[in-house]
Amino acid sequence: MFKEAFRTVGHMNDEPRWLTAEEQLVWRSYIEAATLLEDHLDRQLQRDAGMPHVYYGLLVKLAESPRRRLRMTELAKYAKITRSRLSHAVARLEKNGWVRREDCPSDKRGQFAILTDEGYEVLRRTAPGHVNAVRQAVFDRLSPEQQKSLGEIMRIVAEGLQPSEAGADLPWLR
Amino acid sequence: MFKEAFRTVGHMNDEPRWLTAEEQLVWRSYIEAATLLEDHLDRQLQRDAGMPHVYYGLLVKLAESPRRRLRMTELAKYAKITRSRLSHAVARLEKNGWVRREDCPSDKRGQFAILTDEGYEVLRRTAPGHVNAVRQAVFDRLSPEQQKSLGEIMRIVAEGLQPSEAGADLPWLR
DNA sequence: CTCCATTACTTGAACTCTCAATCTCTATCC
DNA sequence: GGATAGAGATTGAGAGTTCAAGTAATGGAG
Numbered sequence: 504m505f506k507e508a509f510r511t512v513g514h515m516n517d518e519p520r521w522l523t524a525e526e527q528l529v530w531r532s533y534i535e536a537a538t539l540l541e542d543h544l545d546r547q548l549q550r551d552a553g554m555p556h557v558y559y560g561l562l563v564k565l566a567e568s569p570r571r572r573l574r575m576t577e578l579a580k581y582a583k584i585t586r587s588r589l590s591h592a593v594a595r596l597e598k599n600g601w602v603r604r605e606d607c608p609s610d611k612r613g614q615f616a617i618l619t620d621e622g623y624e625v626l627r628r629t630a631p632g633h634v635n636a637v638r639q640a641v642f643d644r645l646s647p648e649q650q651k652s653l654g655e656i657m658r659i660v661a662e663g664l665q666p667s668e669a670g671a672d673l674p675w676l677r
Numbered sequence: 678m679f680k681e682a683f684r685t686v687g688h689m690n691d692e693p694r695w696l697t698a699e700e701q702l703v704w705r706s707y708i709e710a711a712t713l714l715e716d717h718l719d720r721q722l723q724r725d726a727g728m729p730h731v732y733y734g735l736l737v738k739l740a741e742s743p744r745r746r747l748r749m750t751e752l753a754k755y756a757k758i759t760r761s762r763l764s765h766a767v768a769r770l771e772k773n774g775w776v777r778r779e780d781c782p783s784d785k786r787g788q789f790a791i792l793t794d795e796g797y798e799v800l801r802r803t804a805p806g807h808v809n810a811v812r813q814a815v816f817d818r819l820s821p822e823q824q825k826s827l828g829e830i831m832r833i834v835a836e837g838l839q840p841s842e843a844g845a846d847l848p849w850l851r
Numbered sequence: 852c853t854c855c856a857t858t859a860c861t862t863g864a865a866c867t868c869t870c871a872a873t874c875t876c877t878a879t880c881c
Numbered sequence: 882g883g884a885t886a887g888a889g890a891t892t893g894a895g896a897g898t899t900c901a902a903g904t905a906a907t908g909g910a911g
Contacts, residue, residue, distance in 0.1 A: 519809060520812065522816070525825075529824055530815070532827075532831040532835055533831045535831070536834040536835035536838070537711050537715070538756075538757045539835055539839070540834060540838060543838050583712045583716075631693035634693055634696060635694075637696070640837060645833065649829070650699070650700065650703055652823065652826045652830065653707065653826075654706050656710075656823050656827050657706040657710035659818050659819065659823075660814065660815055660819075661706055661709040661710035664710070664717050665713070
């Protein structure tokens with residue numbers, strides 16, 4: 504991005520590897536789609552479920568977990584957000600009565616976030632509409648090959664950004 | 678998302694079309710990668726350029742525009758954000774001295790956002806680092822075919838979410 | 852020329868997110 | 882067992898975003 508504007512400027516020739524024209528187009532498309540999509544889903548869920556997309560994701564993770572509960576740090580890890588952000592989010596969801604906290608008996612520092620029945624009910628009511636929105640925006644528009652491809656690509660990108668998944672507990676191997 | 682939990686519940690059989698197992702994996706990968714990526718770039722730019730990714734994008738659009746200026750609405754359209762959001766953003770960028778506003782002579786309601794020399798300088802200084810971050814996170818990890826594929830896919834998704842691009846001025850055709 | 856629906860943009864309040872503390876508890880080292 | 886580095890989680894302040902409501906100018910229609 505931002506190649507042409509500088510082409511005639513620098514001559515120290517440690518010129519950075521600017522994106523090619525094709526790469527720029529790809530990147531632009533990605534940014535646009537990601538922005539529009541997140542926006543779209545945020546609005547859809549804000550309207551129909553009274554929460555942003557991230558919060559909805561948290562409820563889903565909890566619903567999928569044994570006993571509908573997860574330690575805060577676990578939940579943060581799964582949702583790819585910071586603990587701080589999660590703290591604020593859970594505080595809000597707690598206020599809504601969709602999540603409650605419970606102390607971890609084995610580690611007094613720990614907290615469980617637990618999906619309440621009310622929270623589960625919200626999911627049950629709004630999940631169909633949300634799946635539908637996702638379908639309409641994404642899956643209904645892509646061929647099976649494209650869907651597969653998208654999955655592979657995004658898995659690669661995600662892994663590259665993961666705070667060292669494999670060997671995370673073996674730091675000397677890095 | 679959130680399929681299994683309900684499989685045994687509803688029997689009115691207007692059952693929504695839940696995502697298949699494969700679709701769920703794709704969707705999960707997408708969300709994770711998009712979250713991690715936007716986060717990563719936000720941090721990178723906040724650290725090196727003192728602004729979030731969206732703001733950086735605004736400066737880039739301005740830099741690419743004739744006379745380094747764009748009407749507010751145009752800029753908002755290109756960046757896929759609301760006018761409100763843009764107003765706040767430009768206010769901030771103005772405070773930094775990276776953008777200034779100017780009245781539109783032909784339409785007294787209109788405003789130009791204009792990239793200042795200082796703003797241009799910030800871009801010049803920080804663009805290489807940012808391109809590098811994007812390469813590392815995305816392009817260096819994908820094969821040419823995957824890059825091409827990503828571009829096509831995201832273009833399709835973006836077009837589907839566009840507030841009616843084609844025929845936007847011919848509403849009766851919709 | 853006068854309405855007035857529409858367009859361009861801004862504003863403020865409520866909400867969300869980030870970042871840098873902070874607090875408590877755990878585990879390790881000797 | 883006492884010191885202390887680190888882990889788990891929260892907090893508050895500042896920055897960014899959304900949403901609804903606002904101001905001001907435009908462009909027809911009659």
